[in-house]
Amino acid sequence: AQYLVEINHGKITTHPHFNTAKLQWDKWSVDIATARSETYAKPGALPTVTPGSINNDLFRRDFTINAMAIEL
Structure with a gap:
């Protein structure tokens, strides 16, 4: 970046x-x-972020327009 x-x-x-x-x-x-996993202490709270796999990260996101997952 x-x-x-x-x-x-x-x-x-x-x-x-x-x-x-x-x-x-x-x-x-x-x-x-980055690929990450998120957990929430309660509804509306900011997430606790930990590293995650690219497959799980892509699955949890809502890509409704354009998105790329590229290996760097």
């Missing part, structure tokens, strides 16, 4: 608790997330 922002002169916002990053440029943005 950091490399992409540096070579394209963008801005990065990281969310370490969720293992995510948002990359922003003039007219577009990209969200990057």
Whole structure:
């Protein structure tokens, strides 16, 4: 994420608790997330995030438009 922002002169916002990053440029943005598992202490609470498998992560997400799972 950091490399992409540096070579394209963008801005990065990281969310370490969720293992995510948002990359922003003039007219577009990209969200990057690691494969993870989430548990909730109670309804409406923020999740406790732990590393997970790519298959379980893809299964739990609602990808209604466009999504890619690529090996880096």
